[in-house]
Amino acid sequence: MQFLKLQFRPGLNTDSTSYTNEGGWRDGDKIRFREGFPESIGGWEKLTSSTFLGTCRSLHPWVSLSGTQYIGVGTHLKFYVNRGAGFFDITPIRATTSAGDVTFSATDGSATIEVSDTGHGALTGDFVTFSDAVSLGGVVTADVLNAEHQLTRIVDANTYEIEVSVAANASDTGDGGAATVGEYQINTGLDSSVVGSGWGADPWSAGGWSDPATTTVPGAQLRVWSQDNFGEDLLMNTHDGGIYYWDQSSGLNARAVELSSLAGSESAPTVAKKILVSDRDRHVIAFGCDGEFTSGTQDPLLIRFSDQENLTEWRSLPDTTAGSLRIGSGSEIMTAIETKQQVLVFTDVSLHTMQYLGPPFTFGLTEIATGTSIIGQNAAVAVNDTVFWMGSGDFYMFDGTVRNLPCPVSDRVFDDLNITQADKVIAGSNSDFSEIWWFYPCSQSSECSRYVVYDYGQDLWHFGVLDRTAWIPRGVFGYPIAAAPDNHLYYHEIGVNDGSTNPPSAISSYAESSEFDLGDGYQFMFVNKIIPDVTFRGSEETPRATITLTARNFPGSPLGDTAGGTVSRTATVPVEQFTEQQHVRLRGRSMRFRIEADQYNTAWKLGSPRLGVRPDGRK
Numbered sequence: 254m255q256f257l258k259l260q261f262r263p264g265l266n267t268d269s270t271s272y273t274n275e276g277g278w279r280d281g282d283k284i285r286f287r288e289g290f291p292e293s294i295g296g297w298e299k300l301t302s303s304t305f306l307g308t309c310r311s312l313h314p315w316v317s318l319s320g321t322q323y324i325g326v327g328t329h330l331k332f333y334v335n336r337g338a339g340f341f342d343i344t345p346i347r348a349t350t351s352a353g354d355v356t357f358s359a360t361d362g363s364a365t366i367e368v369s370d371t372g373h374g375a376l377t378g379d380f381v382t383f384s385d386a387v388s389l390g391g392v393v394t395a396d397v398l399n400a401e402h403q404l405t406r407i408v409d410a411n412t413y414e415i416e417v418s419v420a421a422n423a424s425d426t427g428d429g430g431a432a433t434v435g436e437y438q439i440n441t442g443l444d445s446s447v448v449g450s451g452w453g454a455d456p457w458s459a460g461g462w463s464d465p466a467t468t469t470v471p472g473a474q475l476r477v478w479s480q481d482n483f484g485e486d487l488l489m490n491t492h493d494g495g496i497y498y499w500d501q502s503s504g505l506n507a508r509a510v511e512l513s514s515l516a517g518s519e520s521a522p523t524v525a526k527k528i529l530v531s532d533r534d535r536h537v538i539a540f541g542c543d544g545e546f547t548s549g550t551q552d553p554l555l556i557r558f559s560d561q562e563n564l565t566e567w568r569s570l571p572d573t574t575a576g577s578l579r580i581g582s583g584s585e586i587m588t589a590i591e592t593k594q595q596v597l598v599f600t601d602v603s604l605h606t607m608q609y610l611g612p613p614f615t616f617g618l619t620e621i622a623t624g625t626s627i628i629g630q631n632a633a634v635a636v637n638d639t640v641f642w643m644g645s646g647d648f649y650m651f652d653g654t655v656r657n658l659p660c661p662v663s664d665r666v667f668d669d670l671n672i673t674q675a676d677k678v679i680a681g682s683n684s685d686f687s688e689i690w691w692f693y694p695c696s697q698s699s700e701c702s703r704y705v706v707y708d709y710g711q712d713l714w715h716f717g718v719l720d721r722t723a724w725i726p727r728g729v730f731g732y733p734i735a736a737a738p739d740n741h742l743y744y745h746e747i748g749v750n751d752g753s754t755n756p757p758s759a760i761s762s763y764a765e766s767s768e769f770d771l772g773d774g775y776q777f778m779f780v781n782k783i784i785p786d787v788t789f790r791g792s793e794e795t796p797r798a799t800i801t802l803t804a805r806n807f808p809g810s811p812l813g814d815t816a817g818g819t820v821s822r823t824a825t826v827p828v829e830q831f832t833e834q835q836h837v838r839l840r841g842r843s844m845r846f847r848i849e850a851d852q853y854n855t856a857w858k859l860g861s862p863r864l865g866v867r868p869d870g871r872k
Contacts, residue, residue, distance in 0.1 A: 255865075255866060255867065256784065256863040256864065256865055256866070257771065257863060257864040257865075257866050258861055258863050259766075259769075259846060259861060259862050259863065259864065260276075260861050261276055261277055261278055261766050261846075262276055262277040262278070262289075263278070263286035263289045263290070263291070263711060263713050264277070264278065264286060264661070264708070264711070264713025264714055264715060265277075265278050265279065265280065265281055265661070265662055265713075265714055265715045265716060266278070266279065266661040266662065266714075266767070267279060267280070267661065267662045267664060267665040268660075268661050268662065268663060268664045268665070269661070271767040271768045272767070272768060272843075274767040275767055275768060275769050275770065276767070276769055277766070277767050278291065278764055278765070278766050278767065279765055279766060279767040280763075280764075280765040281715055281716070281717065281762075281763060281764040281765065282716075282717040282718055282761070282762060282763055283717050283718075283719075283760055283761065283762035283763075284715060284717070284762050284763070284764050285686060285688070285706070285708070285715060286708065286711065286713060286715065287686070287858070289711075290858060290859055290860060291764040291848070291858070291859050292856070292857060292858035292859070293749070293760065293762040293850065293855070293856050293857050293858075294746075294760075294762070295745065295746035295747060295748070295749065295856075296745075296746075296747060296748040296749045296750045296751060296752065296757075296760060297735075297743040297744060297745045297746075297747065297748075297751065297752050297753070298743065298744055298747055298748060298750075298752030298757065299741050299742070299743055299744075299752055299753070300335075300730075300734060300741070300742040300743060300744055301335070301337070301338040301339070301340075301741075301742065302338070303338055303339055303340055304340070304739075304740040304741055305326055305328055305331070305333050305340045305740050306328060306330045306331050306740070307328030307329045307330030307331055307441075307444070307476075307740075308328055308329050308444050308700070308722055308738060309326055309327065309328045309722055309723045309736035309740075309742075310327060310328070310329070310475075310476070310477050310478065310631065310677070310679070310722055310723050310736075311325070311326070311327035311477065311478035311479065311480055311631070311723055312324055312325065312326060312327075312723045312724070312725045312734060312735075312736060312742075313325040313480040313481065313482070313487070313725070314725055314728060314729040314730060314734070315482040315485070315487070315729065316485075316729055317485040317501050318484075318485050321336065322336070322729055322730065323335065323336055323487075323501070324336075324725075324730075324734070324742070325478075325480045325487050325489065326340060326736070326742070327476075327477075327478025327480060327489065327491075328476070329441060329442045329443060329444045329475070329476035330378065330380070330441045330442075330476075331344045331380070331438070331441075332344045332345070332478065332489060332497075332509065334487070334499065334505060335742065336505060339505075341505040341506070342508075343499050343505070343507065343508050343509045344380070344438045344439065344508060344509070345438065345439050345495070345497045345508055345509045345510060345511065346436055346437065346438060346439070346508055346510075347374070347437045347438060347439045347440065348374065348436075348437045349434065349435070349436045349437070350370060350433075350434055350435040350436075351434070352385065352431070352432045352433065352434055353430075353431040353432060353433065354370055354371070354433075354434075354435065355368060355369070355370045355383065355386075355429065355433040355434070355435040356368070356369045356370075356428040356429055356433070357369075357386070357389060357393075357398065357427075357428055357429040357433075358428065359389050359391075359393055359421035359425040359426075360421060361421055361422060361423045361425070362420055362421070362422075363420055363421060364416050364417050364418070364419060364420045364421070365405070365414050365415075365416055366393070366398075366414065366415050366416075366417055366421075367408070367412060367413075367414055368381075368412065368413055368414065368415060368435075369411060369412050370411065370412075370413075370435055371411045372410060372411065373410070373411065373412075373413060373435075373437070374437070374440075375404055375407065375413055375437060375440070376404070376407065376440050376441060377404055377405065377406060377407050377413075378403060378404060378441045379403070379404045379437065379438065379440055379441050380401055380402070380403050380404075380437075380438040380441070381401070381402055381404065381415075381435050381436065381437050381438070382400065382401045382402070382435070382436045382438075383398050383399050383400070383402070383429075383433055383434065383435055383436075384399055384433070384434050384436070385399070385430070385432040385433055385434055386398040386399050386429040386430055386432075386433040387427070387429060387430035387432075387433075388427065389421065389424075389425040389426065389427040389428070389429065390424045390425050390426050390427045391421060391422040391423070391424030391425035391426075392419045392420070392421065392422050392424075392425065393417060393419060393421050393425045397417050397418055397419060398417070398429060398433075402415040402416075402417070403415070439491075439494075439495065441476065442474065442475065442476020442477075442491065442494075443474060443475050443476060444475075444476070445475065445674060445699050446474070446475045446673060446674050446675075446676045446677070447474070447475075474492070474493065475492075475676045475677065476491060476492075477491070477492040477630050477631065477676065478490065478491055478492070479492070479527040479528050479529065479630070480528075481528065481529045481530040482530065483498075483530050483537065483564050485501045485502075486498065486499060486500050486501050486502075487499040487501070487509070488512070488528055488530065488537065488564070489509060489528075490525050490526075490527060490528040490539070492526055492527065492630060493524065493525075493526055493541070493551070494524060494525075495511060495523060495524060496511070496512040496513070496521070496522060496523065496524070496525055496528055496539065496542075497509040497510060497511055497512060498510060498511075498512045498515060498564070511523070512564070512565075515564075515565050516565075517565045517566075518565040518567075519565060519566050519567060519568050520545045520548070520567040520568045521559075521564075521565060521567045522539045522542035522543050522548075522557055522567065523543055523548055523549055524542060524543050524549065524551045525539040525540060525541055525542035525543075525551075526540050526541030526542070526553065526585070526586055526587075526588075526630075527539075527540045527541065527586070527588055527589055527630065528540070529589060529591055529596070531558075531591065531596065531609065532591065533593075533594075533609060534561060534609045535561055535562045536558040536559055536560075536561055536574070536609075536615070536616075537558065537559040537564045538556065538557070538558045538559075538589070538596070538607075539556070539557050539558070540556050540586045540588075540589050540598065541553045541554065541555065541556075541585060541586040542555055542556075542557050543555075544557070544577070545557070545567065545568065545569060545577065552579070553584065553585035553586060554579055554580045554581075554583065554584075554585065554586060554600070555577060555578075555579050556577060556578045556579070556580070556586070556598070556607070556616075556618075557575075557576070557577040558574075558575060558576060558577070558615065558616060559575050560573040560574050560575040561574045574612060574615045575615075576614075576615050576616070578607070578616060578617075578618050580598065580600055580603075580605060580618065582600060582602060582603045582620065582623065583600030583601045583602040583603050584600070584601055584602075585600060585601055586598060586599070586600055587599040587600060587601055587627050587629075587630060588627060588629075588630040588631070588632075588633060589607075590633045590634070590635050590640050590642075591635065592635045592637065592638045592639075592640060593637055593638050594608070594638055595607060595608045595609075596608075597633075597635075597640050597651060598618070599625075599627045599633070599642075601626070602623060602624065602625075602626075603620055603622065603623045603624075603625070604620070604621055604622040604623075604625050604651070604655060605618050605619060605620050605621060606618070606619045606621055621651075621654075621655060622655040625644060625649060625655060626644040626645040626646075626647075627642050627643070627644055627645075628642075628643050628644060628645050628675045628676075628678050629643075629675055629676045629677065629678040629679075630676065631678065631679045631680065631723075632678040632679065632680050632691065633680055634680040634681055634682050634689060636682050636684065636689070636709070638652065638653075639651065639652040639709075640652075641658070641680065641689045641707065641709070642680065643678055643680065643691050643693075645675075646663075646667050647660075647663070648660050648663070648707065650709075658707060660707070660714055661714060662705060662714050662715075662716055665705075665716065666693070666703075666705050666716065669695045669696050669703070670693055670694070670695065670696065671693075671694040671695060671696050671697075671698065671699065674694040674699050674700070675693075675694075677693070677694055677700065677701055677722070678691060678692065678693045678694075678701070679691070679692050679701065679721070679722065679723055679724055680724075681724025681725065681726060681733065681735070682726045683706075683726065683727075683733055683745075683746070684726055684727060685727060685746065686708070686710075686746075687708055687709050687710030687711070688706050688707065688708050688709075689706065689707045689709060690704055690705075690706050690724065691704060691705050691706075692704045692719070692720075692721045692722070692724070693705070700720060700722070700738055701720060701721060701722050702718065702719075702720045703716065703717070703718055703719070704716060704717055704718075704719050704721070720737055720738050721735040721736065721737055721743075722735075722736050722737065722738060723735065723736040724736075727746075730744070732744040732745060732746055732747050733745040733746060737753065739753060741753070749791060749792065749854060749855060749856040750853060750854065757853075758853065759850075759851050759852050759853040759854075759855065760851075761849070761850070761851040762849065762850055762851075762857075763847060763848065763849030763850075764847070764848055764849075764859065765845060765846070765847040766845055766846040766847070767845070768805055768843040768844065768845050769843060769844060769845075769846075770842065770843050771841065771842060771843060771844055771864075771866055772842070772866075772868065776842070776868055777806075777840060777841065777842055777868070777869045778840070778841070778842070778866045778867065778868060778869055779838075779839070779840050779866065779867050779868075779869035780802065780804070780837055780838075780839040780840070780844070780864050780865065780866050781836060781837060781838060781865050781866075781867075782834050782835065782836050782837060782864070782865035783800055783802065783818065783834060783835045783837060783862060783863070783864060783865075784833075784834050784862060784863040784864075784865070785800060785820045785832060785834070785835065785862050786859065786860030786861050786862045786863075787800075787820050787848070787857055787858065787859055787860065787862075788857070788858045788860065789855065789856065789857055790856070790858070791856035792854055792855050792856045792857070793854040794853075794854050796850070796852060796854065796855035796856070796857065797819050797820060797850070797852055797855070798819070798820050798848055798849065798850040798855070798857045799818070799819050799820070799848070799849050799850070800818060800819075800820060800835065800846070800847070800848050800862070801815060801846075801847040801848075801849070802815065802837060802839055802844055802845070802846060802847075802864075803815045803844065803845045803847070804839045804840060804841030804843070804844050805841050805842065805843045805844065805845070806841055806842050806843075815839075818832070818835030818836075818837070819832070819835075820832045820835075840869055844864075846862075
């Protein structure tokens with residue numbers, strides 16, 4: 254009897270065949286590799302029990318001058334500022350009616366109220382807040398009407414419907430009085446991308462029956478926000494939409510306002526694809542925006558920047574550093590990412606660096622690559638001066654030059670990507686483990702449901718299943734924070750459990766190897782025992798993991814017998830002790846190894862287990 258020591262190459266590889274990847278790992282979920290060995294990832298728990306409305310696709314943390322921590326939270330329905338346990342709605346206001354412009358009509362026995370407001374400009378799903386309305390005469394009182402409501406149906410350009418908390422009765426025959434005021438929040442956006450421009454491409458009720466779609470309809474694209482802080486205040490922009498500003502000193506009950514509406518605002522852009530603040534030189538930069546002399550007419554390749562240290566002065570005058578640049582290649586700016594030294598600007602066909610030059614030119618543009626792609630606005634992330642991003646079929650990095658990242662799991666990712674929802678792809682860094690995470694919608698889902706990770710410290714990859722729609726790295730809050738489709742924010746890499754349930758539940762994790770030869774590749778071998786090598790440091794109580802071996806005779810033959818056992822920790826002092834061995838009975842030429850755990854309070858790391866093997870004939 255001899256012992257076969259199992260040591261596998263770190264990282265997952267699914268692009269090669271199982272035998273070609275002999276000695277490596279082929280599959281896994283909720284794992285990472287440290288010092289060459291697989292282990293379960295950290296857990297997550299809710300930042301707060303409070304929730305927000307809509308799907309969050311943008312998070313931005315910052316700290317005020319007084320030390321208060323904030324997170325900007327942009328969803329397809331609203332924009333919030335998180336402080337402590339609360340989400341505060343600061344969604345900008347689009348329009349406010351004059352007193353008496355709004356009237357109501359109720360139907361006996363129905364909670365549906367018809368609202369009349371000439372040229373309301375609203376979409377289904379928008380929000381409106383009424384004030385100064387009076388009772389309709391029955392159970393639909395002033396308190397029922399004077400609240401925030403979400404529009405449930407657009408009847409026509411002058412009429413829409415809302416649902417109230419009570420069903421009207423026969424006495425509700427009034428119209429709400431002559432003093433009612435309606436305050437409309439900016440149009441909501443889509444929660445899913447719409448591909449094409451034919452019938453059905455616009456939001457419901459946006460056009461007439463059988464009319465073709467038009468990209469100019471508000472809310473007719475996936476709602477993605479960009480945001481950045483200017484000092485202790487916040488700037489935000491809806492992709493291909495308005496630019497807004499929130500003054501922190503006004504308090505959490507104050508709403509964001511249009512940048513162009515601020516006192517002293519001069520020629521500020523009113524529409525853009527993305528906005529950011531250049532930290533090095535303190536300019537506000539708008540990408541794919543309207544021009545200084547063509548307000549409201551968006552140029553998808555135009556870049557404008559404000560005067561230094563001044564977010565309201567955008568005129569290109571001799572005594573300002575405000576100005577503009579226009580990219581000459583491509584059809585639109587896709588996104589922009591700031592590093593410590595420069596800003597990378599992506600178009601649909603090229604990549605450019607934007608660097609601060611100082612007076613008189615302020616900024617300069619240099620094309621550094623053509624033929625590259627980026628799959629979505631949020632698919633890139635910067636780590637110091639290196640930028641990583643997902644393209645349309647490849648991964649890339651920029652560290653002074655643009656390079657393809659060889660990815661041994663690319664077929665697994667891109668063959669399973671729901672390309673119609675590719676705009677939802679998000680990238681985030683997990684610096685404690687030198688990892689870049691991309692969350693993407695798989696072919697069976699319209700929402701981000703899977704992830705792929707590049708470990709740039711060890712140059713390896715792994716993947717798994719997890720639904721996250723926005724991500725910010727560890728920094729202000731001490732842990733990475735992610736948004737989930739359940740309308741919660743989560744701390745990550747905290748504990749070892751899934752905190753989305755109450756009480757928290759176990760995280761299921763596993764790693765499975767490619768097949769490996771037991772002997773010389775032709776010799777049948779008999780396996781009679783496993784000597785496990787697992788540590789459960791970080792676990793509580795009595796953690797356990799399951800090890801499974803599966804035998805095979807030839808690459809093209811079916812998998813054969815399976816055997817294995819459970820490894821349990823029995824003591825932790827003075828040295829961690831666990832199951833000594835598991836007896837098995839397996840015969841084959843090659844074998845797969847799998848370790849998995851799905852127990853509460855369990856973290857595991859695999860070492861170098863041994864198999865007891867002996868020759869068993871050639872037939």
